[in-house]
Amino acid sequence: MELDDHAEDLASDLGVDKEEVKSDLENLVSYSVPVDEAKQSLRRKYGDGSTSSTGAPSAVDVADVSPDDSSVTVTARVLTVGKRPIHYRGEDHVIFEGELADETGKISYTAWEDFDLEAGEVVEMGNAGVREWEGNPELNLGESTTLSRVDEDLDVAYTVGGDADLADLSPGDRGVNVEVQVVECERKTIDGRDGETEILSGTLADESARLPFTDWEPRPELEAGASLRLENVYVREFRGVPSVNLSEFSTAAPMDGGVDARDDPERLPIREAVERGGAYDVELVGNVISIRDGSGLIERCPDCGRVTQKGQCRSHGAVEGEDDLRTKAILDDGTGTVTVVLDDELTAQVYGGGLEAAKEHARDEMDQSVVAEEIAGRVVGHEYAVRGSLSVDEYGANLDATAFARSDDDPAERARDLLAEVEG
Numbered sequence: 007m008e009l010d011d012h013a014e015d016l017a018s019d020l021g022v023d024k025e026e027v028k029s030d031l032e033n034l035v036s037y038s039v040p041v042d043e044a045k046q047s048l049r050r051k052y053g054d055g056s057t058s059s060t061g062a063p064s065a066v067d068v069a070d071v072s073p074d075d076s077s078v079t080v081t082a083r084v085l086t087v088g089k090r091p092i093h094y095r096g097e098d099h100v101i102f103e104g105e106l107a108d109e110t111g112k113i114s115y116t117a118w119e120d121f122d123l124e125a126g127e128v129v130e131m132g133n134a135g136v137r138e139w140e141g142n143p144e145l146n147l148g149e150s151t152t153l154s155r156v157d158e159d160l161d162v163a164y165t166v167g168g169d170a171d172l173a174d175l176s177p178g179d180r181g182v183n184v185e186v187q188v189v190e191c192e193r194k195t196i197d198g199r200d201g202e203t204e205i206l207s208g209t210l211a212d213e214s215a216r217l218p219f220t221d222w223e224p225r226p227e228l229e230a231g232a233s234l235r236l237e238n239v240y241v242r243e244f245r246g247v248p249s250v251n252l253s254e255f256s257t258a259a260p261m262d263g264g265v266d267a268r269d270d271p272e273r274l275p276i277r278e279a280v281e282r283g284g285a286y287d288v289e290l291v292g293n294v295i296s297i298r299d300g301s302g303l304i305e306r307c308p309d310c311g312r313v314t315q316k317g318q319c320r321s322h323g324a325v326e327g328e329d330d331l332r333t334k335a336i337l338d339d340g341t342g343t344v345t346v347v348l349d350d351e352l353t354a355q356v357y358g359g360g361l362e363a364a365k366e367h368a369r370d371e372m373d374q375s376v377v378a379e380e381i382a383g384r385v386v387g388h389e390y391a392v393r394g395s396l397s398v399d400e401y402g403a404n405l406d407a408t409a410f411a412r413s414d415d416d417p418a419e420r421a422r423d424l425l426a427e428v429e430g
Protein backbone atom coordinates (compact mmCIF):
# COMPACT_ATOMS: atom_id res chain seq x y z
CA MET A 7 0.00 0.00 0.00
CA GLU A 8 1.19 3.51 -0.79
CA LEU A 9 1.34 6.13 1.92
CA ASP A 10 -1.51 7.88 0.17
CA ASP A 11 -3.72 4.79 0.54
CA HIS A 12 -2.81 4.48 4.23
CA ALA A 13 -3.76 8.11 4.69
CA GLU A 14 -7.05 7.57 2.92
CA ASP A 15 -7.78 4.53 5.11
CA LEU A 16 -7.06 6.40 8.27
CA ALA A 17 -8.96 9.48 7.22
CA SER A 18 -12.10 7.53 6.44
CA ASP A 19 -11.78 5.41 9.63
CA LEU A 20 -11.30 8.45 11.82
CA GLY A 21 -13.54 10.82 9.95
CA VAL A 22 -10.86 13.48 9.59
CA ASP A 23 -9.28 15.38 6.71
CA LYS A 24 -7.07 13.18 4.54
CA GLU A 25 -4.42 15.82 3.81
CA GLU A 26 -3.97 16.50 7.49
CA VAL A 27 -3.56 12.78 8.28
CA LYS A 28 -1.22 12.39 5.35
CA SER A 29 1.14 15.14 6.42
CA ASP A 30 1.28 13.66 9.95
CA LEU A 31 1.93 10.23 8.50
CA GLU A 32 4.68 11.53 6.21
CA ASN A 33 6.23 13.29 9.13
CA LEU A 34 6.35 10.17 11.30
CA VAL A 35 7.59 7.97 8.46
CA SER A 36 10.35 10.47 7.72
CA TYR A 37 11.54 9.82 11.32
CA SER A 38 11.77 6.11 10.42
CA VAL A 39 8.63 5.15 12.35
CA PRO A 40 7.23 1.98 10.71
CA VAL A 41 4.03 2.79 8.88
CA ASP A 42 1.82 0.50 11.01
CA GLU A 43 3.11 2.06 14.22
CA ALA A 44 2.66 5.52 12.72
CA LYS A 45 -0.94 4.72 11.87
CA GLN A 46 -1.61 3.47 15.40
CA SER A 47 -0.23 6.60 16.99
CA LEU A 48 -2.34 8.73 14.67
CA ARG A 49 -5.41 6.70 15.62
CA ARG A 50 -4.65 7.60 19.24
CA LYS A 51 -4.04 11.24 18.36
CA TYR A 52 -7.32 11.59 16.48
CA GLY A 53 -9.16 9.49 19.04
CA ASP A 54 -10.58 6.43 17.40
CA GLY A 55 -13.02 5.43 20.12
CA SER A 56 -13.04 1.75 19.22
CA THR A 57 -9.27 1.43 19.38
CA SER A 58 -7.68 0.62 22.70
CA SER A 59 -4.45 2.23 23.77
CA THR A 60 -2.50 -0.89 22.81
CA GLY A 61 -3.57 -0.43 19.22
CA ALA A 62 -5.60 -3.65 19.10
CA PRO A 63 -7.86 -3.88 16.06
CA SER A 64 -11.40 -2.69 16.56
CA ALA A 65 -14.16 -5.08 17.56
CA VAL A 66 -16.58 -5.59 14.69
CA ASP A 67 -19.71 -7.53 13.89
CA VAL A 68 -19.23 -10.50 11.59
CA ALA A 69 -21.31 -8.84 8.87
CA ASP A 70 -18.99 -5.82 8.93
CA VAL A 71 -15.72 -7.71 8.41
CA SER A 72 -14.39 -6.56 5.07
CA PRO A 73 -11.60 -7.95 2.87
CA ASP A 74 -10.03 -4.49 3.26
CA ASP A 75 -9.50 -4.99 7.02
CA SER A 76 -6.04 -6.26 7.87
CA SER A 77 -7.14 -7.60 11.24
CA VAL A 78 -10.18 -7.47 13.47
CA THR A 79 -11.51 -8.53 16.84
CA VAL A 80 -14.64 -10.66 16.59
CA THR A 81 -16.84 -12.40 19.13
CA ALA A 82 -18.74 -15.30 17.57
CA ARG A 83 -20.20 -18.75 18.07
CA VAL A 84 -18.25 -21.59 16.46
CA LEU A 85 -20.55 -23.40 13.99
CA THR A 86 -18.19 -26.04 12.61
CA VAL A 87 -14.66 -27.28 13.20
CA GLY A 88 -12.95 -29.30 10.48
CA LYS A 89 -9.42 -30.66 10.79
CA ARG A 90 -7.43 -31.22 7.63
CA PRO A 91 -3.84 -31.85 6.56
CA ILE A 92 -2.57 -29.46 3.91
CA HIS A 93 0.64 -28.86 2.04
CA TYR A 94 1.50 -25.17 2.00
CA ARG A 95 4.70 -23.51 0.78
CA GLY A 96 6.58 -26.78 0.79
CA GLU A 97 5.52 -27.83 4.29
CA ASP A 98 2.91 -30.11 5.83
CA HIS A 99 0.46 -28.41 8.18
CA VAL A 100 -2.64 -29.43 10.05
CA ILE A 101 -5.27 -26.72 9.90
CA PHE A 102 -8.64 -26.25 11.57
CA GLU A 103 -11.37 -24.62 9.56
CA GLY A 104 -15.07 -24.02 9.44
CA GLU A 105 -17.59 -21.27 10.07
CA LEU A 106 -18.34 -18.79 12.84
CA ALA A 107 -21.44 -16.68 13.35
CA ASP A 108 -22.87 -13.88 15.44
CA GLU A 109 -26.29 -12.20 15.27
CA THR A 110 -25.31 -10.35 12.10
CA GLY A 111 -24.03 -13.15 9.87
CA LYS A 112 -21.49 -15.93 9.38
CA ILE A 113 -17.93 -16.13 8.13
CA SER A 114 -15.39 -18.84 7.28
CA TYR A 115 -12.19 -19.21 9.24
CA THR A 116 -8.89 -21.03 9.03
CA ALA A 117 -6.87 -21.64 12.21
CA TRP A 118 -3.17 -22.37 11.75
CA GLU A 119 -2.79 -23.17 15.46
CA ASP A 120 -4.76 -25.69 17.48
CA PHE A 121 -7.02 -23.46 19.60
CA ASP A 122 -9.01 -26.52 20.64
CA LEU A 123 -12.14 -25.00 19.11
CA GLU A 124 -15.44 -26.78 19.61
CA ALA A 125 -18.70 -26.35 17.76
CA GLY A 126 -21.18 -24.38 19.84
CA GLU A 127 -18.82 -22.40 22.06
CA VAL A 128 -18.63 -18.60 21.96
CA VAL A 129 -15.15 -17.17 21.57
CA GLU A 130 -13.57 -13.76 21.30
CA MET A 131 -10.82 -13.65 18.73
CA GLY A 132 -8.44 -10.74 19.13
CA ASN A 133 -6.29 -9.66 16.22
CA ALA A 134 -7.71 -12.17 13.76
CA GLY A 135 -6.26 -11.68 10.29
CA VAL A 136 -8.60 -11.06 7.37
CA ARG A 137 -8.00 -12.39 3.90
CA GLU A 138 -10.10 -12.48 0.80
CA TRP A 139 -11.25 -15.76 -0.68
CA GLU A 140 -13.26 -15.63 -3.91
CA GLY A 141 -14.48 -12.16 -3.12
CA ASN A 142 -15.50 -12.87 0.50
CA PRO A 143 -13.64 -12.08 3.72
CA GLU A 144 -12.29 -14.99 5.77
CA LEU A 145 -10.68 -14.97 9.21
CA ASN A 146 -7.15 -16.25 9.60
CA LEU A 147 -6.35 -17.29 13.17
CA GLY A 148 -2.64 -17.60 13.81
CA GLU A 149 0.20 -17.01 16.22
CA SER A 150 -0.73 -13.38 16.84
CA THR A 151 -4.40 -14.12 17.46
CA THR A 152 -5.58 -14.20 21.07
CA LEU A 153 -8.54 -16.43 21.76
CA SER A 154 -10.69 -16.50 24.84
CA ARG A 155 -13.90 -18.35 25.72
CA VAL A 156 -16.78 -16.04 26.44
CA ASP A 157 -19.53 -16.93 28.87
CA GLU A 158 -22.26 -15.47 26.75
CA ASP A 159 -25.22 -16.93 24.90
CA LEU A 160 -24.99 -15.69 21.37
CA ASP A 161 -28.14 -16.23 19.34
CA VAL A 162 -27.25 -17.25 15.79
CA ALA A 163 -29.53 -18.09 12.88
CA TYR A 164 -27.42 -21.06 11.75
CA THR A 165 -27.19 -24.70 12.70
CA VAL A 166 -24.38 -25.47 15.09
CA GLY A 167 -22.40 -28.59 14.17
CA GLY A 168 -21.68 -29.78 10.68
CA ASP A 169 -24.61 -32.17 10.04
CA ALA A 170 -25.86 -31.74 6.48
CA ASP A 171 -27.78 -33.40 3.67
CA LEU A 172 -25.83 -34.14 0.49
CA ALA A 173 -28.10 -31.83 -1.53
CA ASP A 174 -27.08 -28.87 0.67
CA LEU A 175 -23.32 -29.26 0.23
CA SER A 176 -21.29 -26.79 -1.81
CA PRO A 177 -17.60 -26.65 -2.70
CA GLY A 178 -15.67 -25.02 0.17
CA ASP A 179 -17.78 -26.52 3.00
CA ARG A 180 -15.60 -27.79 5.88
CA GLY A 181 -16.08 -29.84 8.98
CA VAL A 182 -19.19 -31.47 7.56
CA ASN A 183 -20.95 -34.62 8.85
CA VAL A 184 -23.17 -36.71 6.56
CA GLU A 185 -25.15 -39.93 6.94
CA VAL A 186 -24.96 -41.82 3.68
CA GLN A 187 -25.02 -45.08 1.83
CA VAL A 188 -21.99 -46.01 -0.27
CA VAL A 189 -23.43 -46.75 -3.73
CA GLU A 190 -20.19 -47.48 -5.55
CA CYS A 191 -16.61 -47.69 -4.36
CA GLU A 192 -13.46 -48.28 -6.37
CA ARG A 193 -9.80 -48.46 -5.33
CA LYS A 194 -7.46 -46.42 -7.51
CA THR A 195 -3.76 -45.74 -7.69
CA ILE A 196 -2.85 -42.15 -8.45
CA ASP A 197 0.39 -40.22 -8.83
CA GLY A 198 0.44 -38.16 -5.65
CA ARG A 199 3.01 -35.72 -4.32
CA ASP A 200 4.77 -38.57 -2.50
CA GLY A 201 4.68 -40.99 -5.43
CA GLU A 202 1.99 -43.57 -6.02
CA THR A 203 -0.92 -43.33 -3.61
CA GLU A 204 -3.97 -45.51 -3.13
CA ILE A 205 -7.31 -43.76 -2.86
CA LEU A 206 -10.96 -44.76 -2.89
CA SER A 207 -13.50 -43.06 -5.08
CA GLY A 208 -17.11 -43.66 -5.89
CA THR A 209 -20.63 -42.46 -5.17
CA LEU A 210 -22.49 -41.66 -1.93
CA ALA A 211 -26.23 -41.22 -1.58
CA ASP A 212 -28.76 -40.11 0.99
CA GLU A 213 -32.44 -39.33 0.47
CA SER A 214 -31.62 -35.87 -0.90
CA ALA A 215 -28.96 -36.53 -3.56
CA ARG A 216 -26.11 -38.60 -4.92
CA LEU A 217 -22.56 -37.20 -4.97
CA PRO A 218 -19.08 -38.45 -5.85
CA PHE A 219 -16.51 -38.94 -3.08
CA THR A 220 -12.78 -39.43 -2.62
CA ASP A 221 -11.20 -41.05 0.42
CA TRP A 222 -7.53 -40.00 0.51
CA GLU A 223 -6.81 -42.44 3.33
CA PRO A 224 -8.55 -45.64 2.15
CA ARG A 225 -10.52 -47.11 5.03
CA PRO A 226 -12.24 -50.50 5.01
CA GLU A 227 -15.62 -49.13 6.18
CA LEU A 228 -16.17 -47.58 2.77
CA GLU A 229 -17.53 -50.39 0.64
CA ALA A 230 -20.53 -50.62 -1.65
CA GLY A 231 -23.76 -51.02 0.28
CA ALA A 232 -22.43 -49.74 3.62
CA SER A 233 -24.48 -47.19 5.60
CA LEU A 234 -22.12 -44.81 7.36
CA ARG A 235 -21.94 -41.65 9.40
CA LEU A 236 -18.98 -39.69 8.00
CA GLU A 237 -17.64 -36.93 10.22
CA ASN A 238 -15.24 -34.12 9.49
CA VAL A 239 -15.36 -34.34 5.70
CA TYR A 240 -14.76 -31.41 3.35
CA VAL A 241 -16.25 -30.53 -0.02
CA ARG A 242 -14.37 -29.74 -3.21
CA GLU A 243 -15.50 -29.14 -6.74
CA PHE A 244 -15.01 -32.02 -9.14
CA ARG A 245 -16.02 -31.46 -12.78
CA GLY A 246 -18.48 -28.80 -11.79
CA VAL A 247 -20.17 -30.73 -8.97
CA PRO A 248 -19.58 -30.90 -5.19
CA SER A 249 -17.44 -33.87 -4.19
CA VAL A 250 -17.15 -35.25 -0.64
CA ASN A 251 -13.54 -35.66 0.53
CA LEU A 252 -12.25 -37.70 3.47
CA SER A 253 -8.84 -36.93 4.96
CA GLU A 254 -6.85 -38.83 7.57
CA PHE A 255 -8.84 -36.93 10.24
CA SER A 256 -12.28 -37.88 8.91
CA THR A 257 -14.14 -40.72 10.57
CA ALA A 258 -16.51 -43.36 9.17
CA ALA A 259 -18.82 -45.20 11.56
CA PRO A 260 -21.28 -47.92 10.47
CA MET A 261 -24.93 -47.06 11.14
CA ASP A 262 -27.49 -49.48 12.44
CA GLY A 263 -30.66 -49.70 10.40
CA GLY A 264 -29.13 -48.32 7.26
CA VAL A 265 -29.59 -45.07 5.39
CA ASP A 266 -32.28 -44.58 2.77
CA ALA A 267 -30.60 -43.62 -0.47
CA ARG A 268 -32.03 -41.83 -3.42
CA ASP A 269 -31.60 -44.02 -6.47
CA ASP A 270 -33.36 -42.01 -9.15
CA PRO A 271 -31.48 -39.15 -10.79
CA GLU A 272 -32.72 -35.56 -10.77
CA ARG A 273 -34.44 -34.67 -14.09
CA LEU A 274 -33.35 -31.28 -15.40
CA PRO A 275 -33.93 -29.11 -18.47
CA ILE A 276 -30.69 -29.06 -20.50
CA ARG A 277 -30.24 -25.32 -20.16
CA GLU A 278 -30.45 -25.48 -16.36
CA ALA A 279 -28.00 -28.38 -16.15
CA VAL A 280 -25.51 -26.53 -18.35
CA GLU A 281 -25.95 -23.27 -16.41
CA ARG A 282 -25.10 -25.11 -13.18
CA GLY A 283 -21.68 -25.67 -14.74
CA GLY A 284 -21.99 -29.43 -14.34
CA ALA A 285 -24.26 -31.91 -12.66
CA TYR A 286 -23.77 -35.32 -11.07
CA ASP A 287 -26.08 -38.17 -12.02
CA VAL A 288 -28.91 -36.31 -13.72
CA GLU A 289 -31.53 -37.25 -16.29
CA LEU A 290 -31.99 -35.21 -19.47
CA VAL A 291 -34.77 -35.86 -21.95
CA GLY A 292 -34.56 -34.62 -25.52
CA ASN A 293 -34.37 -35.44 -29.19
CA VAL A 294 -31.19 -36.75 -30.79
CA ILE A 295 -30.69 -34.29 -33.63
CA SER A 296 -27.45 -35.70 -35.04
CA ILE A 297 -24.42 -37.91 -34.49
CA ARG A 298 -21.04 -36.24 -34.31
CA ASP A 299 -17.76 -37.20 -35.99
CA GLY A 300 -15.78 -39.68 -33.97
CA SER A 301 -18.78 -41.97 -33.49
CA GLY A 302 -19.14 -45.65 -34.41
CA LEU A 303 -16.06 -47.77 -34.96
CA ILE A 304 -13.08 -45.79 -33.67
CA GLU A 305 -9.44 -46.43 -32.77
CA ARG A 306 -7.80 -45.45 -29.51
CA CYS A 307 -4.16 -44.88 -28.60
CA PRO A 308 -2.93 -47.93 -26.59
CA ASP A 309 -0.92 -45.62 -24.31
CA CYS A 310 -3.39 -42.90 -23.35
CA GLY A 311 -6.77 -44.05 -24.65
CA ARG A 312 -7.32 -40.94 -26.77
CA VAL A 313 -9.16 -41.42 -30.03
CA THR A 314 -6.64 -41.45 -32.90
CA GLN A 315 -7.05 -39.69 -36.24
CA LYS A 316 -5.67 -41.66 -39.21
CA GLY A 317 -3.42 -43.67 -36.86
CA GLN A 318 -2.03 -40.57 -35.12
CA CYS A 319 -2.36 -39.85 -31.38
CA ARG A 320 -2.18 -36.19 -30.38
CA SER A 321 0.38 -37.06 -27.67
CA HIS A 322 2.08 -40.20 -28.93
CA GLY A 323 2.28 -39.76 -32.72
CA ALA A 324 1.87 -42.79 -34.95
CA VAL A 325 0.46 -45.69 -32.94
CA GLU A 326 -1.13 -49.07 -33.54
CA GLY A 327 -4.67 -48.09 -32.53
CA GLU A 328 -7.05 -50.34 -30.63
CA ASP A 329 -10.60 -50.73 -31.95
CA ASP A 330 -13.46 -49.45 -29.84
CA LEU A 331 -17.08 -48.39 -30.13
CA ARG A 332 -18.38 -44.97 -29.09
CA THR A 333 -21.25 -42.65 -29.91
CA LYS A 334 -21.39 -38.87 -29.57
CA ALA A 335 -24.99 -37.81 -30.00
CA ILE A 336 -26.34 -34.26 -29.88
CA LEU A 337 -29.38 -34.09 -27.60
CA ASP A 338 -31.77 -31.11 -27.83
CA ASP A 339 -34.73 -30.47 -25.53
CA GLY A 340 -35.69 -27.03 -26.77
CA THR A 341 -33.90 -25.27 -23.87
CA GLY A 342 -30.38 -26.25 -24.95
CA THR A 343 -28.13 -28.97 -26.36
CA VAL A 344 -25.48 -31.29 -24.96
CA THR A 345 -23.24 -33.93 -26.46
CA VAL A 346 -24.17 -37.32 -25.02
CA VAL A 347 -21.24 -39.74 -24.99
CA LEU A 348 -22.12 -43.45 -25.07
CA ASP A 349 -19.41 -45.95 -24.15
CA ASP A 350 -18.84 -49.26 -25.97
CA GLU A 351 -21.64 -51.08 -24.14
CA LEU A 352 -24.33 -48.45 -24.69
CA THR A 353 -23.16 -48.02 -28.28
CA ALA A 354 -23.47 -51.80 -28.82
CA GLN A 355 -27.05 -51.56 -27.52
CA VAL A 356 -28.11 -48.83 -29.94
CA TYR A 357 -26.12 -50.29 -32.84
CA GLY A 358 -27.50 -53.76 -32.24
CA GLY A 359 -24.13 -55.51 -32.09
CA GLY A 360 -20.74 -55.45 -30.41
CA LEU A 361 -17.22 -54.67 -31.59
CA GLU A 362 -16.81 -57.87 -33.64
CA ALA A 363 -20.11 -57.32 -35.44
CA ALA A 364 -19.12 -53.72 -36.18
CA LYS A 365 -15.72 -54.73 -37.58
CA GLU A 366 -17.32 -57.39 -39.77
CA HIS A 367 -19.89 -54.86 -40.96
CA ALA A 368 -17.11 -52.38 -41.85
CA ARG A 369 -15.07 -55.09 -43.64
CA ASP A 370 -18.10 -56.23 -45.69
CA GLU A 371 -18.84 -52.69 -46.80
CA MET A 372 -15.12 -51.78 -47.02
CA ASP A 373 -16.03 -48.62 -45.16
CA GLN A 374 -15.62 -47.90 -41.44
CA SER A 375 -18.24 -45.14 -41.47
CA VAL A 376 -21.11 -47.59 -42.05
CA VAL A 377 -21.22 -48.27 -38.32
CA ALA A 378 -21.81 -44.60 -37.43
CA GLU A 379 -24.38 -44.35 -40.23
CA GLU A 380 -26.24 -47.36 -38.89
CA ILE A 381 -26.30 -45.82 -35.38
CA ALA A 382 -27.48 -42.46 -36.75
CA GLY A 383 -30.27 -44.19 -38.66
CA ARG A 384 -31.49 -45.78 -35.45
CA VAL A 385 -31.34 -42.84 -33.02
CA VAL A 386 -31.58 -39.53 -34.91
CA GLY A 387 -35.07 -38.03 -34.72
CA HIS A 388 -36.09 -39.98 -31.62
CA GLU A 389 -36.59 -38.83 -28.07
CA TYR A 390 -34.31 -40.29 -25.40
CA ALA A 391 -34.08 -40.17 -21.64
CA VAL A 392 -30.38 -40.02 -20.82
CA ARG A 393 -28.85 -40.51 -17.40
CA GLY A 394 -25.28 -39.60 -16.53
CA SER A 395 -22.94 -36.89 -15.30
CA LEU A 396 -22.57 -33.59 -17.11
CA SER A 397 -19.32 -31.67 -17.38
CA VAL A 398 -19.06 -28.23 -18.90
CA ASP A 399 -15.79 -26.73 -20.11
CA GLU A 400 -14.45 -24.59 -22.94
CA TYR A 401 -15.07 -27.44 -25.37
CA GLY A 402 -18.76 -27.57 -24.55
CA ALA A 403 -21.19 -29.59 -22.47
CA ASN A 404 -20.69 -33.37 -22.41
CA LEU A 405 -22.86 -35.93 -20.66
CA ASP A 406 -21.14 -39.25 -19.95
CA ALA A 407 -24.13 -41.54 -20.20
CA THR A 408 -24.79 -44.41 -17.81
CA ALA A 409 -28.23 -45.09 -19.34
CA PHE A 410 -29.76 -44.18 -22.69
CA ALA A 411 -33.34 -45.21 -23.45
CA ARG A 412 -36.05 -44.27 -25.95
CA SER A 413 -38.81 -42.28 -24.29
CA ASP A 414 -40.99 -41.51 -27.31
CA ASP A 415 -42.35 -45.00 -27.84
CA ASP A 416 -46.03 -44.62 -28.37
CA PRO A 417 -48.20 -47.68 -27.83
CA ALA A 418 -49.26 -47.85 -31.50
CA GLU A 419 -45.68 -47.83 -32.68
CA ARG A 420 -44.71 -50.45 -30.14
CA ALA A 421 -47.60 -52.63 -31.33
CA ARG A 422 -46.47 -52.28 -34.95
CA ASP A 423 -42.91 -53.22 -33.97
CA LEU A 424 -44.16 -56.23 -32.06
CA LEU A 425 -46.34 -57.30 -34.99
CA ALA A 426 -43.43 -56.94 -37.38
CA GLU A 427 -41.33 -59.09 -35.08
CA VAL A 428 -43.99 -61.79 -34.74
CA GLU A 429 -44.64 -61.92 -38.46
CA GLY A 430 -40.90 -62.05 -39.13
Ligand SMILES: [Zn+2]
Nearest residue numbers: 307310319322
Ligand atom coordinates in the same frame (compact mmCIF):
# COMPACT_ATOMS: atom_id res chain seq x y z
ZN1 LIG B 1 -1.67 -41.46 -26.90
